Amino acid sequence: MAEIIDLVLLGMLAITAFNIIFIKDLFTVVMLFGIYSFLSALIFVNLDAVDVAFTEAAVGAGISTVLMLGTLALTGRKEKASSHKTILPLLVVCVTGAALIYGTLDMPLFGDPDNPAHQHVAPRYIEDSPQEIGIPNMVTSVLASYRAFDTLGETAVVFAAAIGVLSLLGLPKRDRATIQSGLKSHLVLRVVAKMIIPLIVLFALYVQFHGDYGPGGGFQAGVIAAAALILYALVFGLPMATHVVPPRVLKALAALGVLIYAGTGVVSLFLSANFLDYSVLAEDPVAGQHIGIIAIELGVGITVFAAMLCIFYAFAGQTERKNIQ
Amino acid sequence: MSFIVDHYNYWIVVLLMMMGFYVVIAANNLVKKIVGLNIFQTSVFMMYISIGKVNGGSAPIAAEGITTYSNPLPHVLILTAIVVGVATTAVGLALVVRIKRAYGTVEENEFEDKEDLI
Numbered sequence: 001m002a003e004i005i006d007l008v009l010l011g012m013l014a015i016t017a018f019n020i021i022f023i024k025d026l027f028t029v030v031m032l033f034g035i036y037s038f039l040s041a042l043i044f045v046n047l048d049a050v051d052v053a054f055t056e057a058a059v060g061a062g063i064s065t066v067l068m069l070g071t072l073a074l075t076g077r078k079e080k081a082s083s084h085k086t087i088l089p090l091l092v093v094c095v096t097g098a099a100l101i102y103g104t105l106d107m108p109l110f111g112d113p114d115n116p117a118h119q120h121v122a123p124r125y126i127e128d129s130p131q132e133i134g135i136p137n138m139v140t141s142v143l144a145s146y147r148a149f150d151t152l153g154e155t156a157v158v159f160a161a162a163i164g165v166l167s168l169l170g171l172p173k174r175d176r177a178t179i180q181s182g183l184k185s186h187l188v189l190r191v192v193a194k195m196i197i198p199l200i201v202l203f204a205l206y207v208q209f210h211g212d213y214g215p216g217g218g219f220q221a222g223v224i225a226a227a228a229l230i231l232y233a234l235v236f237g238l239p240m241a242t243h244v245v246p247p248r249v250l251k252a253l254a255a256l257g258v259l260i261y262a263g264t265g266v267v268s269l270f271l272s273a274n275f276l277d278y279s280v281l282a283e284d285p286v287a288g289q290h291i292g293i294i295a296i297e298l299g300v301g302i303t304v305f306a307a308m309l310c311i312f313y314a315f316a317g318q319t320e321r322k323n324i325q
Numbered sequence: 326m327s328f329i330v331d332h333y334n335y336w337i338v339v340l341l342m343m344m345g346f347y348v349v350i351a352a353n354n355l356v357k358k359i360v361g362l363n364i365f366q367t368s369v370f371m372m373y374i375s376i377g378k379v380n381g382g383s384a385p386i387a388a389e390g391i392t393t394y395s396n397p398l399p400h401v402l403i404l405t406a407i408v409v410g411v412a413t414t415a416v417g418l419a420l421v422v423r424i425k426r427a428y429g430t431v432e433e434n435e436f437e438d439k440e441d442l443i
Contacts, residue, residue, distance in 0.1 A: 003330055010337040017344045017364050026356055033360050040367055048384045048395035049374045052404050056370075059411045064363065067411075071356055071418045075431045082353035083434045089350040097343040104335035111380035112331075113393070118379060122396045126385065136387035138397040139404065147401060154405040161412030168419040214386065219408045304408060311415040318422055 005046050013039045024079045030068045037061040050215040051139045054207075058223040063308055066230055070315035074322055134286035135212040135293065143217065144293040148276040151296070152261055155303050159258050162307035165314050171247040172238060172317030183235050193235040200228035208301050212290070218297040222304025230312050238316045247313055250306045257303025264295045334375040341368035355421045355431040359414060366410050373399040 016036045023029050037060025044053035108115040129141040143151055183189055204225035211217030233241035264276065271280040278292025279285035341364060348361025377399035385397035421431055428436040 007330075007333060010334065014337055014340050014344075017341055020360060020364065021344055021348055026354065029357060029360055033363065036364070036367070040371065043371065044374055047374045047378045048382055049377065049400045049403070050384045050386075052370070052374060052400050052407065055404050055407045059407050060367075064411050064414055067415055067418055068356065068360070071421055074422050075356060075425045079352070079354035079357055080432045080435070082351065084351070084353070086351050089347055092350065093343045093347045096346065097339055100339040100342070101336060104332055104339065107332070107335055108376075109331040110334050110375060111378050113379050113382075115376070117376050117399070118396050122398055125397055126394050130387040138385040138387065138394070139400045142397050142401045143404065150401075151405060154409050157409050158412045161409075161416050164416045165419045168416070168423055215384070217404075219404060223408065307412060311412070311419075314419065315415075315422070 002046060006043070009039060009043045009046065013043065024081075025077060026072055026079055027069075027077045030065060030072065033068070034061045034065045037064070051137075051217065051220070054215050054220045055223070058220055058227060062227045063223060063230070063312070066234075066312065067315055070312075070319055073319045132286075133289045133293070135290065137212055137214065139215075140212050140217050140293065140297075144296050145278065145289055148265075148296060151300065152265070152276070155258055155261055155300050158307045159254055159303055162254055162310045165311045166251075169314040169318055171251075171310065171313055172242060172320065186235075189235055193231055197228050197232055200231070201225060204228065208297065209294070211297060212293060218300030219304055222301045222306075223308055225301075225305045226308035226312070229309055233312070233316060238313070238320050242313065245309065247310070250310045250313070253302050253306035254310060257299045257301070257306065259299070260302065261296050261299035264292055264299070268292070334371070338368050338372045338375065341365075341371065353433050355424065355433070356418070359417050359421065362417070363410070363414060366406075370403045370406065373403050 013036065016032055016039060020029050020032050020036070023032070037056055040060065041053040041057040044050075044056055108117070125138055125142055125146065129138050129146070130136055133141040133145050135141055204221045207216035207224060208218060208221035211221070229241060229245060232244070264278070266275075268277050268280055269275055273280040276292070276296075278289045281288035281291045345361045345363070345365030345368060349358055349365060352358045352361055377396040379393060379395045382393040382395040383391045385394045385400065387394075424436070425431050430436050
């Protein structure tokens with residue numbers, strides 16, 4: 001049964017991607033890309049990657065769609081006909097594709113438990129991590145403890161990307177005197193948004209602190225919390241949103257998250273263990289692991305939340321400026 | 326039939342990668358190029374998750390009565406890659422906005438002959 005679902009969903013994914021190539025209306029392209037992300041999330045669930053599906057649904061269908069629409073508002077929604085010939089790109093792509101298809105024939109069979117990827121380190125994680133780290137979600141164990149150094153790097157990349165966007169576009173000033181934006185006339189939207197925004201924030205907190213036991217964690221929680229405030233900004237206008245969460249607080253929060261993460265590592269260094277080795281944080285190594293994971297997941301959540309919202313503010317500020325002009 | 330099921334995921338991954346790659350090279354509009362780049366990126370995600378799947382396995386969250394789990398390692402790599410991916414996409418889109426401001430267009434064939442205009 002799972003195989004049939006896999007076949008159908010992957011087929012739908014390919015059809016969606018194929019349509020994106022030919023459509024010249026970029027608004028439709030972005031909407032199709034949202035559908036594409038949701039389909040990918042479904043496929044990830046079907047392939048047992050629940051944490052990944054969670055992230056893809058929040059990020060792909062939520063944040064990137066909003067950012068792309070924000071860009072379209074500034075650059076226009078029609079793609080003009082290209083003056084280039086399409087034969088050469090087609091040839092390059094087909095040759096690459098043919099080489100890769102030939103390569104797949106030697107790939108380990110899909111889903112085979114004896115595949116090389118499931119030997120070596122993976123059985124160690126699956127068998128030992130529930131006792132060693134003391135939490136059932138192996139993805140969180142690997143993400144936050146065994147490979148915490150990688151995750152520190154990735155958190156820093158998110159922070160760096162936010163700095164990049166801010167230096168390119170700048171943040172909007174916190175000023176309530178500018179023209180009122182938002183959807184003033186849409187009463188239904190305003191009422192519904194007011195009702196569901198607290199629930200979204202509550203859900204983000206649940207995902208943040210329950211990530212050790214079920215699917216979830218700092219990355220997903222940060223994105224979901226940012227999505228709640230993006231919804232607020234879309235419905236009630238950017239000036240209101242910057243009043244609730246001022247841009248300079250966000251800048252400080254983005255740095256604070258990375259600091260919490262790296263600081264946890266430094267604390268374990270001072271307790272004469274390796275960098276990001278949490279076993280020494282408490283008397284009992286398993287309790288120490290738990291404290292460490294909660295601390296660094298909090299750092300990740302704060303940085304991702306602040307970075308995503310900063311990026312959104314930067315784009316929305318540009319659009320607002322264009323509307324005033 | 327089993328030959329198809331054993332390789333189907335990889336073929337779709339290659340197909341998606343081809344489509345994303347084609348959009349990146351051939352599209353005229355910079356926003357569409359970034360959408361293409363994202364499709365390319367998702368194909369890589371799909372590849373990793375397909376490799377992590379174990380037939381008859383369950384999601385890698387320890388629970389009673391379950392003995393087979395899918396491989397958690399690819400999930401960790403891709404989970405973080407998705408968030409980093411959206412952050413870098415945002416940088417790309419910010420560059421597009423600045424290009425629009427400097428050149429007045431985001432169509433590739435239109436700003437080729439405007440090199441001295443900034």
